[in-house]
């Protein structure tokens with residue numbers, strides 16, 4: 001081997017904010033604060049304050065590799081922590097506040113967090129946690145002195161005071177790019193949450209994929225609304241990709257209801273927005289009930305939807321009412337999260353709107369850096385014909401190889417592939433489509449029925465607000481689909497009408513055996529349908545004729 005003669009520069013997260021502050025010093029970060037008002041700052045400000053934070057962390061004795069936790073919504077202070085903590089070589093542990101308190105307690109102790117930075121609104125949670133998480137030596141409220149809440153917590157620190165006491169001179173240390181940078185736990189719908197430990201190298205490489213035109217095309221041309229929370233897989237890497245590209249970032253804080261999101265889209269002239277289907281559902285319902293005309297009022301060009309399948313009806317409404325193109329994407333905490341993106345190819349230019357919507361139902365093609373394959377139960381690779389459905393396995397430099405503190409076990413096979421737990425097809429062009437999570441697939445007489453496909457077909461009915469499909473016990477077929485519906489307010493819809501609607505849209509043997517109507521469906525901490533809880537709820541349910 002002959003070594004190349006290029007510079008060996010470690011890929012470090014601090015280099016992203018340095019780049020942004022040099023090349024896009026006026027690039028704006030707009031935040032809706034927990035206190036209410038809109039706050040504006042620039043990449044230059046984020047760098048300055050991240051450096052002050054780095055000095056503060058050093059003064060508090062936080063060493064390289066130590067975990068610093070956050071309980072915070074999307075906002076500029078959280079962004080400063082992304083850079084200030086990781087930049088010093090410490091590890092940022094973003095906690096999902098929607099987890100059960102026992103799960104939060106578990107992960108704080110499992111991660112051995114030393115410091116906890118939190119939004120004032122989380123004080124009651126933090127006060128309860130404090131006694132059960134003795135490893136946390138200091139608690140810092142993300143606010144100024146005027147908004148410091150009264151609390152019995154000993155030695156509570158005020159973030160703005162902490163920063164004000166420090167100089168903005170700080171030379172980011174240079175270290176191995178494989179060092180850990182941040183930590184995120186999966187929601188653990190079954191069993192305890194598992195820690196995914198990202199590295200500086202994986203985070204920087206992932207940002208390039210997010211910025212690539214055939215990735216999410218994040219660039220300085222865009223104003224990006226991060227509806228996806230910064231405690232959910234690093235907001236899909238957007239705080240890093242934003243700095244890499246100089247994109248203008250808009251952070252919604254805790255207000256994720258339809259009206260607040262709509263106002264931000266309109267007032268901040270957002271061009272690209274990212275989030276899970278649940279929030280887009282709230283937005284679309286608000287627009288419908290308020291009789292708004294988003295296509296005329298907004299500049300929204302693209303909406304990235306991931307985390308759960310983007311139903312066709314949702315993409316259609318974004319196209320027709322908002323004039324926005326839905327970019328369907330797939331990934332997971334274990335993948336940083338970006339795995340595939342549904343962008344069109346040149347030969348799709350002539351597709352009819354119907355054909356394009358059908359293509360957009362797929363989760364898209366693997367981005368460079370992610371290898372995908374589908375295998376059967378015996379591990380034999382299946383063809384990429386768009387029909388064969390199998391376990392989806394992935395490999396790449398921003399995909400986990402072991403969970404935190406379970407390193408010995410590893411979580412990849414002999415060839416380095418990670419089993420995503422999803423079941424998917426891949427077509428001849430490489431477009432992947434998730435048919436189900438392996439544990440949610442409905443096994444009817446040895447055949448598999450896709451719960452996602454049925455849900456998407458049901459949600460297209462104008463009276464349906466939300467739909468879930470689970471397998472219910474059946475003597476003859478083992479399992480048959482049960483459709484559970486939340487009706488839109490003020491709409492009528494009966495079982496037979498729903499089934500008639502589906503009859504033209506799905507294979508006859510996929511037709512649910514029954515339909516039930518409920519007021520609401522349970523969701524997980526990351527906004528997905530909580531299928532496990534639904535299955536428990538309907539455990540004793542008898543299908544007609546079962």
Ligand code: ADP
Nearest residue numbers: 186187306307308309329330331332333434526
């Ligand atoms: P959690 O902690 O809830 O598991 P993740 O975001 O890591 O959160 O969940 C990843 C899973 O979400 C994937 O394995 C897949 O099942 C599902 N998922 C993500 N994106 C999509 C999508 N576009 N379509 C269907 N399912 C998706």
